[in-house]
Structure formats: C-alpha cells, structure tokens
Amino acid sequence: MLGHYIFLGGAIRALGLKTEVGRSVKDHYGATVLLNNEGRCDSACAYAFLGGIERDSNSIDRLGFHRFYNPIDFIDMKLDYAGLVRSMAMEDTQKISALLVMYIVEMGVDARMLSYFQSHGFDSVYTFDLNDGLNLRIVTNQRFGSWYLEPYGKSIVAASKKVGSSSPYDQVYQVTTYCRSKSGKRIPYILLSVPLQDYSQPDDVIKEGASLYYETSTERFVVPIAASQIRGWKDKSFMQIEIELGKGGEEVLTQEDKVGLALNTGRAQGLYFYDGQISKKEKEMIKASFLHCN
Structure with a gap:
C-alpha cells in the first residue's frame, strides 16, 4: 500500500x-x-x-x-x-x-x-x-503573511503579502483593504494584486463574479459577490482587481477567523484567491482600514 x-x-x-x-x-x-x-x-x-x-x-x-x-x-x-x-x-x-x-x-x-x-x-x-x-519542510509557510497597516494619502490601508514563491495555483501577490467615501457613505473594498502574465486580461477575470467565504468548525458559508461589484485594471507589473464588499463582506473580514476570497474565473491554472487565518489584532487593522477613508 x-x-x-x-x-x-x-x-x-x-x-x-x-x-x-x-x-x-x-x-x-x-x-x-x-x-x-x-x-x-x-x-x-x-x-x-x-x-x-x-x-x-x-x-x-x-x-x-x-x-x-x-x-x-x-x-x-x-x-x-x-x-x-x-x-x-x-x-x-x-x-x-x-x-x-x-x-x-x-x-x-x-x-x-x-x-x-x-x-x-x-x-x-x-x-x-x-x-x-x-x-523539516514537511509543511510550508502559510501562503500569506501577517496583516499590517500603512498610511495612504489621508487614509490608511491594511495589507497582507504572499509568502514565498508563487505557484500556478496561487498567483495573488498581495491583498489590501481600504474604504472610499461616496456621497457621504463609507464603501469598503478589498484589492487583489496579481503579477501580470502575457494572457492577463482584467475583463476576463471579473465577469463571473467572486465568492467570499468563511469557515466554522463544521460548515463553510459563502457570500456571493456580483461581477458588477468588481473592476480590474493593469498597473505597471500588476493586474489590480478591486472588489466592493458591502456590509456583509465587511462583517466577514472583521469578525470571522478563517476567511477566503476567490474570483470565479475559469482559469486553467486555478482560481485567483486569498485564504488565511485572521487573528484578533489583524481584524482590528482591517476594521481600521474600513473606517479611515479617502
């Protein structure tokens, strides 16, 4: 055997x-x-x-x-x-x-x-x-490192970067959370930064929407995100995918421990995704990034 x-x-x-x-x-x-x-x-x-x-x-x-x-x-x-x-x-x-x-x-x-x-x-x-x-390299480091805060203009953002080399099944380099003020309302966002490939086309990536999920000890819950809440663009050596979270998505990222986000693209190499265990301190950082908007 x-x-x-x-x-x-x-x-x-x-x-x-x-x-x-x-x-x-x-x-x-x-x-x-x-x-x-x-x-x-x-x-x-x-x-x-x-x-x-x-x-x-x-x-x-x-x-x-x-x-x-x-x-x-x-x-x-x-x-x-x-x-x-x-x-x-x-x-x-x-x-x-x-x-x-x-x-x-x-x-x-x-x-x-x-x-x-x-x-x-x-x-x-x-x-x-x-x-x-x-x-002993029986297991490898978590795909994403600890979350951290940094200033951005008059606001602050929270971010987590990829740990180690990218593989075909995991090409997201960094995830970033922040908010914007629109008509007096606070809108939370999460941004996936993906290294550009020859075939990278933002419009192809965003058209199927995304799934934000979190896990308990017995179940996985999914919060669907419509394609209309996503936009993408090319920025130097990265493709940036911005997702408007809404109240439900904001609550998942600031309250749940085991969280993931996947773009529903039919990419042959697998999904673009973030997956991580978020500590109490890190959730406070993400929450702060959703409160201090540009």
Whole structure:
C-alpha cells in the first residue's frame, strides 16, 4: 500500500497541486467543499501529503507518521525464526527505508524526519509540532503573511503579502483593504494584486463574479459577490482587481477567523484567491482600514 501512496504523492507533485488535510462536506449551495480543520491523514496517507507543491501548515497536527514494515518482521520478533528469515525481513525493511528516503528527498523534505519516529513501535503514530514541521519542510509557510497597516494619502490601508514563491495555483501577490467615501457613505473594498502574465486580461477575470467565504468548525458559508461589484485594471507589473464588499463582506473580514476570497474565473491554472487565518489584532487593522477613508 505504501508504494501506491508514494505514486500518488508523485502524481500530486507532477500536477503542481497543493495538499491540506480536511473533510469533504456539502455547503448550503450543494457544492462539495473541504473543511480543513477536520479529518486525519495517517500512515501512508501522510507520505502522499508530502507530494504537495505547497503543504498546508495548519494540517501538521492531523498528519501521523510511523515506521513501515513487512509482516515477516513480526514473525521474526515473536517466533525468532532462523537467520535466513531474519535476513529476509531485514532486507525488506531496508528496501522500504531506501524507497522512503529517495521519495522524501525528491519531494524537497528533510529526510531527517525519519529519525523522529524510528524509535517508536510499528503500531504507534508520530505527530510533528509546527516548528519541526516547518524546519523539516514537511509543511510550508502559510501562503500569506501577517496583516499590517500603512498610511495612504489621508487614509490608511491594511495589507497582507504572499509568502514565498508563487505557484500556478496561487498567483495573488498581495491583498489590501481600504474604504472610499461616496456621497457621504463609507464603501469598503478589498484589492487583489496579481503579477501580470502575457494572457492577463482584467475583463476576463471579473465577469463571473467572486465568492467570499468563511469557515466554522463544521460548515463553510459563502457570500456571493456580483461581477458588477468588481473592476480590474493593469498597473505597471500588476493586474489590480478591486472588489466592493458591502456590509456583509465587511462583517466577514472583521469578525470571522478563517476567511477566503476567490474570483470565479475559469482559469486553467486555478482560481485567483486569498485564504488565511485572521487573528484578533489583524481584524482590528482591517476594521481600521474600513473606517479611515479617502
């Protein structure tokens, strides 16, 4: 079975996909979505997880690794068969270990991870903490860094930048929140800054609208955003996508913890999206950007 999951991990890497641990459920619209705060990925599944070009850091405590063995190992330990059988068991175990090391190194993960659980029994599962998971590259950094405030004219904006290199499945470089005053009313916005590609056309990106979503421990809720609330333009080396949030969108960004925003474009490389865990302090920053308008 381990060989099949290693093959799966290689396929995940070849397709340029990211991995996260979760449970598939139906949302209010009947669509299948992933709740990434539930589910387990133990044993061979954990090795398939390593195939992700990005590996969700929030999944680290739901990954379980253990030593792999040939059933003959148990015969060897319990019945102490002749030396020939013992050597066969050792040879099989060495082959499995060599296969794992080659796969782990190929996936860009530190092979020292194996030493963490080699002293554990065959039937015990080892879970890494976040610090070790990041140091050993079992998981990668969150896609977006911490939110921060900066002045802009007479107002202030809140922003979060992409962490690490962009992949074809995640091309948003920065998200920015701010507000504008129109006819005495305060209008909240969020801006997605996307590096320009040869095929980048703002009109193609915005015509299908967007989805703002947030997750609880059991459900995902979606706040649809119409295409009429979105506009796009090219600015030097970036394509800027500005989305008018409305009251519902403002409440999601300033009150919920697990938040995401995706443009409903049929891009072959995947959606343009932001996805993040927003702390209480960061929500205060976003709230401030919605109160101090130009």
